[in-house]
Amino acid sequence: MAQSTSSSNVPQFTSDGQLVLPANYREWVFLSSGLGMTYGPTAGTVPNPTPIFDNVFVAPAAYQSFLKTGKWPEKTVLVLENRSSATKGSINKAGQYQNDLVGVQVEVKDSSRFEGNGWAFFALGKGNSGPMIPRTATCYSCHPANGAVDNTFVQFYPTLLAIAKEKGTLNPTYLAAPNQAH
């Protein structure tokens, strides 16, 4: 857990093509968290009484590259960690804090390995590795259509959104959208 090798900055795969969970991703750079974020229609639904937190971490080397260029380099690895929320615990009375791990998804940019725009998604659950999410999943259409930078939702990472604005790397489709995140 305390190890921090340079190789852990880039995606690692098993012999059958599964992505290996970066062992030290909790020591990577935190981009942001959300609670119960919902992209689909909400009409007719009731608020979830126990919404899920998501934390996003990126490999340090890719983060440093983004600070300089406003873009993600090849071999970028982004980890999306989902955790349950709780309200009543210790002295907390209202609001939500983070609790148990629910599962992990990972987004990887590797044009030498993946077709299309070079990005792929992996579902790891609570495991140490996991398979690529099938190309038919909505993440493969939603991310390039709605992400603020390349294939990623930089509009929800406030410190990086400022960098992307400064570097002029926001996607034209994001800039043309009627309702930006900020």
Place this chain on the structure above:
Amino acid sequence: MAQSTSSSNVPQFTSDGQLVLPANYREWVFLSSGLGMTYGPTAGTVPNPTPIFDNVFVAPAAYQSFLKTGKWPEKTVLVLENRSSATKGSINKAGQYQNDLVGVQVEVKDSSRFEGNGWAFFALGKGNSGPMIPRTATCYSCHPANGAVDNTFVQFYPTLLAIAKEKGTLNPTYLAAPNQAH
């Protein structure tokens, strides 16, 4: 912003005793985030429609020490960053994502500088430095009385709570409390 010097792992003070904001704290180790967490009584209050997110970061050297010992070393610096929350933005329809910086508070352990248990709190707001919070503030009584480890709310940092349990470093008062975080 991209710098990462060893000196940034320890508290830095101005000549008049203000704490200097660690320039690269967003590259430190993320411990957890909460939304609208409330320690006081909630009876008779209405839910806040725009609750505040808090993110907690710790200097990497102190984090590595905690992994090994379950305790915080001298010179530990913890940064509490508050950010506004938003719901409607880009394609998000429900739940909350993080938005503008509201302000920063910092907790420091330095027994050579601070009396009592060696911990002190600083209010930086959006500035690059800020004064020590007066000893009469509730943080100085609440943290040692209710924190799970030393002067800190490790019960709300799920990955560190597991370490503290394993190392046997949970405070007796926390272990005796009727309602633990987990």
